[in-house]
Amino acid sequence: MTLYVGLMSGTSMDGIDAALLEIVPEGMRVRAAAARAWPASLQARLRRAAEDSERIGLTEYGRLDTEVGVEFARAAQQLLQQASVPHSAVRAIGSHGQTVLHRPSGEAPFTLKIGDPNIIAEQLGIDVIADFRRRDVAAGGEGAPLMPAFHAAAFGAPGETRAVVNIGGIGNVTLLAADGRVIGFDTGPGNCLLDSWARAHLGRPLDAGGAWAATGSVDASLLERLLAEPYFSRPPPKSTGRDTFSDAWLHLALGSRALPPVDVQATLAELTAVTIANAVRHCAAPLTSLFACGGGAFNADLLQRLARVLPGTQVATTADCGIAPEHVEAAGFAWLAHRYLTGQPGNLPSVTGARHEVPLGALYRGRAL
Numbered sequence: 001m002t003l004y005v006g007l008m009s010g011t012s013m014d015g016i017d018a019a020l021l022e023i024v025p026e027g028m029r030v031r032a033a034a035a036r037a038w039p040a041s042l043q044a045r046l047r048r049a050a051e052d053s054e055r056i057g058l059t060e061y062g063r064l065d066t067e068v069g070v071e072f073a074r075a076a077q078q079l080l081q082q083a084s085v086p087h088s089a090v091r092a093i094g095s096h097g098q099t100v101l102h103r104p105s106g107e108a109p110f111t112l113k114i115g116d117p118n119i120i121a122e123q124l125g126i127d128v129i130a131d132f133r134r135r136d137v138a139a140g141g142e143g144a145p146l147m148p149a150f151h152a153a154a155f156g157a158p159g160e161t162r163a164v165v166n167i168g169g170i171g172n173v174t175l176l177a178a179d180g181r182v183i184g185f186d187t188g189p190g191n192c193l194l195d196s197w198a199r200a201h202l203g204r205p206l207d208a209g210g211a212w213a214a215t216g217s218v219d220a221s222l223l224e225r226l227l228a229e230p231y232f233s234r235p236p237p238k239s240t241g242r243d244t245f246s247d248a249w250l251h252l253a254l255g256s257r258a259l260p261p262v263d264v265q266a267t268l269a270e271l272t273a274v275t276i277a278n279a280v281r282h283c284a285a286p287l288t289s290l291f292a293c294g295g296g297a298f299n300a301d302l303l304q305r306l307a308r309v310l311p312g313t314q315v316a317t318t319a320d321c322g323i324a325p326e327h328v329e330a331a332g333f334a335w336l337a338h339r340y341l342t343g344q345p346g347n348l349p350s351v352t353g354a355r356h357e358v359p360l361g362a363l364y365r366g367r368a369l
Helices: 042-049 058-083 117-124 133-139 147-155 193-200 208-214 222-226 247-252 262-285 300-309 326-339
Strands: 004-008 017-022 027-036 090-103 108-115 129-131 161-167 171-176 180-190 289-293 312-319 362-363
Touching: 004 058, 004 247, 004 326, 017 058, 017 326, 027 042, 027 326, 042 058, 042 090, 058 090, 058 108, 090 326, 108 133, 117 129, 117 362, 129 326, 147 161, 147 171, 147 180, 147 300, 147 326, 161 262, 171 262, 180 193, 180 247, 180 262, 193 208, 193 247, 193 262, 208 262, 208 300, 222 247, 222 262, 247 262, 289 300, 289 326, 300 312
Parallel strands: 004 090, 090 129, 161 289, 289 312
Antiparallel strands: 004 017, 017 027, 090 108, 129 362, 161 171, 171 180
16 A cells, blocks of 8 residues: 655646545555645735736746745645644655646747745655656647546546546546547636636635526627637647636627626636537547536536536536545546656656657655665
């Protein structure tokens, strides 16, 4: 039995998720999990950095890298204390870091994360595996999404075609074919625009359960303009981020129209559901089951929209498969740390578009050699 800690903060930037993953020859299970909210001022600075990356200076970048690393270390410490697990019992920590910019195409493709893993290794005395995405980009891939490999290991069922949909700030889908093939890519906005619009018009961090969106009406014209975004028609492999689906992107589509804010929220929810459904229909045989994870798995209105646009498909959450929706991504990075330390590739070229399989991550020693 080997224990790994996984740390993750997604594009929603609502907090750090930490999971303690137990791996045995027969499989794996999440032993414990914890969530740590970002300090409000740091969260605001992170969102500004992601929304306005061209203006962030090197000094602010360096400070954010350090401060995020400290918060990640605290999240791991919080998890181990709650689980009463000594540091010596943990083989390694898999830390995703915080994405601030993701541009995997062009003349100089890159993906940029912050959250210095040296700080985590130093403060906890545990080996850290971090920087999971850049080797895949170096091999010609998108560097994302990385979770489909974990989804296949955790949720695949031989002879059954399933979809696993992570609805974080950005949505991504994993299609697990009955014959073992795995397809995955980012679908577009998940919660990022929904949460941002709720912050602006409700004064709350999110529209809990989608209750507000459920009272609005979808504006067909706005939905059509949003769906005209070229990203949606690009064939996979593909990935995206907040730099594409920003608040400015939404306001450009709105133009001078003064729609009721609740109708915009309903339209954004429909956009998330429709783009996920389009992705599933484009790449998979008829599904029997779709399992949602991430924060969107707790949005009842969004799940109802998914069920409506995917008739005949059972829409549930990954809790039905043994891992709570809010723990999946953190557990996935713990699993990727295990893959690195056992000399196994972490990427799926069929998903990221890389030329070949590669090890993902780099080792930051926490213990004396």
